[in-house]
Amino acid sequence: MTTKRKSTKKVTAAKKKSPAARTPRAAFAVATNEKKTTAERAKAFTEAPLQTIDSDKNLQASLDVLRDRQQPIKVRLAALQSLQAASFSVIEFEPHREDYLATLREIVDDPDEELRQRVLGILAREKDAYTQQRLLEGLQDASKALLPPEKALQLLSYDVHTEAYPVAREIVNAPPNPEAKREALRLLSADAKSAPVFEKLLRDKDEDRDIRQMSAAALQAVKPKQFQEQARELLLDDKEYDDIQATALTALAQFGDEKAVVKDQKLMKRVDELEKGKSAKVKKTAKRFLSRYGTEK
């Protein structure tokens, strides 16, 4: 481990020779100096992320800023961003990981929603059991929610092995907003048994475009063959919306089963028509489709 320190010292020495830039150490001193302005401190924090883990002292100072509700939120967010950037240097971060994650758990109830959201996001990506439990509790009981339901669902979808499926189904059936429905569908897409739900929503012209597109992606992921059949139906339906037809055409053009598609005269004829139609996006994808399967090959 001495070799690591050696190189850091080299860096510091080199930086001292450069009058144009301050050293990482100097930047860190500004970041943790409460007498400096919020903007100065935030900038200083993000300037040299590895300085936050240069020593245990620096780490503790950074974590102190992060957990201290009296500190300006911009500085705290900058400290978090810097620590998270340093976490990419895995070998150097090894000694500090446990302190970092335990501090993040400590602040998931912070009054600032932006900080909560970022912290819960980092923990959710680590598949942190505590975070999953708190997010689920919030979905089951709004009074305990740390984040809006759509965000909680999005974060829970980082782990396909969570217990969020029942609550996601409830949200699909009675969504508080379209985003929550979309994120619930994304979460459910890990479960092949949800395919009928995706099929139904994909074919429902009254649904939001985003919901239908999400359903298309989800169905494609769990039941590719069924999706290809649905995509065909969407294209043959002359009352279907342009953007949904573009989605269906894109899927077939990019991932379609070539043997099946080229034999499907009805479909090929229909795409020929679409290529001559008015919608620019449909024309574009129809052209791509035909360049793979058809007349423009």
Next chain:
Amino acid sequence: MVESPKDEFCGLVDQLPSDQLIALLHENNPIYDQRGATTVVRMRGWVMLTLARTSLPDTALPFIIEDLDTGVDAYLVAAAAVALRSYPTPNPAFAPFVVRAITNIRYRDERVSVETFGGFAIGTKGTSPVRELLTTLAWLGPHARASIAEIETLRTGPTAIAKKYHADLDQIFNTISSDTPLETADCCGLPAGVKDLFSWMRPTRTASSSIESTVFEDQGGRTITFGEYFHGRPSIVVFFYTRCDNPLKCSLTITKLARIQKLLETEGLADQINTAGITYDPGFDLPERLLNYGQHRGIQFAPQRRLLRSQDGLDALRKHFALGVNFIESLVNRHRIELYILDAKGRTAGYFGRVQWNEREVVERAAELLKENVKPVKSSSVRVASPVFGTFVALGLALFPKCPFCWAAYLSLFGIAGLESIPYSPWLQPLLAILLLSNLTSIWFRARATGRMIPFYLVTAGALVIIASKAFAGPDAFSFAGVLLTLVGSVWSTLNRTLLGSGQYRER
């Protein structure tokens, strides 16, 4: 499902004697049904910590060692480290697992609490898996002497662990290096009986009749039943699923299955022993997923080397093999490593599980089955057996009501003069009728598996024509029409599989 597992579960665990606690360490315990993976981790960890309050029994050791060997969850690994220390005496065989656990978890080290269910450590309180593993190493003391080189690399050099642990390591190193004589006479093995829990071979075996007709789809989209695939030669079978997020389990299992395939080739056993990987997640693991997952891990696909998904769900297989797995929705929430060796009748003859198995040992165990008195069947003959058999039966039934002279004449007509001496046997007709029906049943299963019903209809029509012809003493032409229908149907039933099968293997 219990809405809040914590209170009820902790209450339950507190009351249970150790043998029942150990039952909770089996993944397939119904208590884990429909729990999320992280909840299962917390529950299992708490069971281990409860066991650690008293002396850890031998029967709990496989589960503890399993999490040291392959665990990637901080709480569970810390709990396993704590639990191991409650074993009555330190054992040198534990040391490699403890050192391996440090290597596995060091970059995922995080603060946990081994005092509470779930072990969330918030802020500065708590311990960590690496800390607990070091404490366990210290407990092992001189018994970890065989691992001293590995411990040294954790203490010094470029792969040294975090400095904050160096004082602990120095102390461990000094203890290990001391001249203290070892108390245990057996310095190299796990306690008697425990090793058998990781692997076994059984001379008495249960028939696989409950899963014979289970239909699998392989990585190329071809279908085959359990009976068709696993009968005729011994097999090495692993279970896995592509969404497994522990690289020390499924990803490594399939990588090692590929190594087994290479070993079989080296040993000249590739044509004598099947390999297969069966997914726990058949709903998601569609053929293309299986193909990619296997290809990317070095699997060489061939008719007797496939990755399979059950088209009939997992229930029957789960019951038959007593699979160490449980689910949240259709997703696995926890599973053990499990490999089975099947004999040439598809019966389970051996098992390797929980910890990483040795490829050579698995191959040697499987090769032992070759000595058993079962004639190996070539894969191609498995395929063509069905139509030849079915047609022969139909032909026999069409021919046999005749007198022995007619039988001889017919055979002569077909140039099989050597069979003229077969005596007329009145029992042969009912036997052939039964065989005809069994051929029909076989074709029905194939039709169901492949979704191609026309061959079944042809064979059915053929059977009806033959039976009607015999029942009403119809003209011979009727019987031969029946034979022809049976022949066409039987061949058709297998033709697609054979042709498509070999073609697709070439492609890949």
Next chain:
Amino acid sequence: MNVEIQINNSPNANARFLTWSPAPCRIRVTNPAGAQGQGSPPIRVSARTTTNSGALVFRKGTTGAFATSLQINVPVNGNWVSFFTAGQFGRPSTSLNDVQIQARHGNGNQVIGSTACTVRIRKNANDLTAGERDRFIAAFAQLNNQGLGRFADFRDMHTNVSSPQAHGAPGFLPWHRAYLLDLERELQAIDPSVALHYWRFDRPSPNIFKRDYLGESDNLGTVLFSGTNPLQFWVTDGVPGINRRPFFNTNNATGVRTEAQTLALGTTYPNFRTMEGNPHGSAHTSFGGSISSIGTAARDPLFFLLHCNVDRLWAKWQQINNRFNSAVAASYDSGAWPIGHNLPDTMWPWNGITGPPRPPTAPGGTLAPSPVVSAPGLSPRVRDSLDFQGKISAAACMGFDYDDVPFS
């Protein structure tokens, strides 16, 4: 008279790709009819270009100045004569085979042989033509193939478990150079016209964050795509879609350390590689979402454009400070480092070595071979990644270049 021209000394059409590095070519007479007498008539080699096409330069040997045309005496007996071609710096191709090497007899105008080729260069992703962009994202989408494709290997190579092989020590830059090259070659196997392009995180790059490109993030951080964009079917870890919530206005730069500041970190590798924190780590964490955590970062295709820029910065630093030679101390970080980070070490996963101190499995097999160049080999060592343009040894050329990092 007719001549045949081979690029990279290969008859293979897949080998007709050039960078700024000189590529070995050869020419021979295939039909001497019309040649005056015997011997070696003069042949003039030049490039046919259009306004937006690639352009070429030529030279006879391994040294000397390049010129836009070259006169070579080629024997009529059919023997090959070698020469060298490179892309003209600043003139990369915009589509497949958009430039042609043409041969003429003496001062004549008649073309007696030609070969089309592509100056395939990594570019600023924000500035691609619509065609380049569409082919780029289509190749990415195909590599992912709804979660079923080879991309899964690249995702599995960059996880919490494998990260010590590639981060927090000097091997950070070499490992990612090999990783990007492996991915780029897989993209090129799908569409040979494609190169891996970079995201200049220190400059405004609004186009990249549009729905018809790498997608537009809503307030939640869910990335939205147009119906025509095949990335709408992107699947990783069994879940469709991408989460990416920018903490900066995507019409502006991120605010991370600029290129000039990064290049000024120092002239020796130990100083320069501190860029792993800022701008590299800082660029990752200028978003919420997958890209901001090491274990999930590779789930977002933007990750590869981000790292391509990190690699470009290293290439530019190498070019400015002449740090291509691994025998020169300042080119790398000497000392004892964890395995995979020392110059002679092979790199996981391409070396196939598994088990501690390497990760348990090695997804993806060896590094994808190239029909154009042989370096850095199927199982590259750390030291093989330094001389990417083949400056120290022509055989080390890895077959990629950046639009703003010249050969000389």
